[in-house]
Amino acid sequence: MEKSLFKNSGRFYKANLHNHTTVSDGRNTPAEIKEIYKNQRYNIVAYSDHDIMVAHPELSDENFLALTAFEYEFAEHTVSEDDWTPFDRCYHCVVIAPEENSTYYPWANPDFVWGNARNYIQDYYKGNYPHDYNVETINAFIKDCHEHGFIVTYCHPHWSLQNYADYCDIEDVDYVETYNSGCYVEGWVKDSSEQVYDDFLYLGKHCYPTAADDGHSARDYCWGATYIKSPSLEYPAIIDALKKGDVYASWGPEIYDITFDPESKKVAVECSAAREVFLNSERRYAKRYVNANGAQVYRAEFDISGYINETICYHKKSTAVIHFSIVDEGGRKALSRGYFVDELLNL
Numbered sequence: 001m002e003k004s005l006f007k008n009s010g011r012f013y014k015a016n017l018h019n020h021t022t023v024s025d026g027r028n029t030p031a032e033i034k035e036i037y038k039n040q041r042y043n044i045v046a047y048s049d050h051d052i053m054v055a056h057p058e059l060s061d062e063n064f065l066a067l068t069a070f071e072y073e074f075a076e077h078t079v080s081e082d083d084w085t086p087f088d089r090c091y092h093c094v095v096i097a098p099e100e101n102s103t104y105y106p107w108a109n110p111d112f113v114w115g116n117a118r119n120y121i122q123d124y125y126k127g128n129y130p131h132d133y134n135v136e137t138i139n140a141f142i143k144d145c146h147e148h149g150f151i152v153t154y155c156h157p158h159w160s161l162q163n164y165a166d167y168c169d170i171e172d173v174d175y176v177e178t179y180n181s182g183c184y185v186e187g188w189v190k191d192s193s194e195q196v197y198d199d200f201l202y203l204g205k206h207c208y209p210t211a212a213d214d215g216h217s218a219r220d221y222c223w224g225a226t227y228i229k230s231p232s233l234e235y236p237a238i239i240d241a242l243k244k245g246d247v248y249a250s251w252g253p254e255i256y257d258i259t260f261d262p263e264s265k266k267v268a269v270e271c272s273a274a275r276e277v278f279l280n281s282e283r284r285y286a287k288r289y290v291n292a293n294g295a296q297v298y299r300a301e302f303d304i305s306g307y308i309n310e311t312i313c314y315h316k317k318s319t320a321v322i323h324f325s326i327v328d329e330g331g332r333k334a335l336s337r338g339y340f341v342d343e344l345l346n347l
Contacts, residue, residue: 005260017226069095075133152173226247254272271298
């Protein structure tokens, strides 16, 4: 019998999990951002202004949720915006608070607050944590975030001038941006690619994909989305769904369900109109589904019994992983999270 790989019942809520406003260096106010995104069928925006975490509970209503978040950077040679150079490599992370009115700042240091954000420093924003550019710092930061219930996304690696050596030792990050419209529009075409997320999966890291706008101005808005399956649009329910990985990332098609039949070992993807659907894995095992007559694809089914058997015989189940890419007629994609074989066998 087919079983859904989404853990929650309920519906999908459309979210932008990376956005900026006039609180830091964005062009629109928080209230304007709400109206812009609601008009494009978004239900959720993470208000992730640079270096400052400002809650906007007044913006939430029965059809819209404002997530409390912020974006931190750990850059070479940079201690303030005046020191910024186009050669600095950096780690950027969007951090989402577990509670709407959280007053804990992971690794707070007011010396690193930029631009308009200086006007929003709260009394409880205290600390002198280093923002050094190295993987030890970023891992310590992620650990502190998790100890206090925060969700961490690793952002726009190509704009950040990062390569495999910079990110392969990052531990326990929750999300990886597979699409960032702000960077893409600026010219960073590789920040609309799943390659970095694939690398994390193939290293056995249990994390999830996100597609976001990193919106600073109108040209960036409403391109990418993370769809979150949740029983309700309440803050605790959405945080729970994000932590479970009940999501997919998209800058085009929609995924309605992904199922697995433990007996037949078949997986199926149900989606909006697509040109083709791909299944990939951590080894030389891949499949492409396309209708022979060129008709649109709405359901793609793959028999992975051989892959499962090979995994059981020769590979560690904890690092064997499959994931899906759905491609529409315009070449836009939706990406599933990675599903590890040990998860599938324990359904």
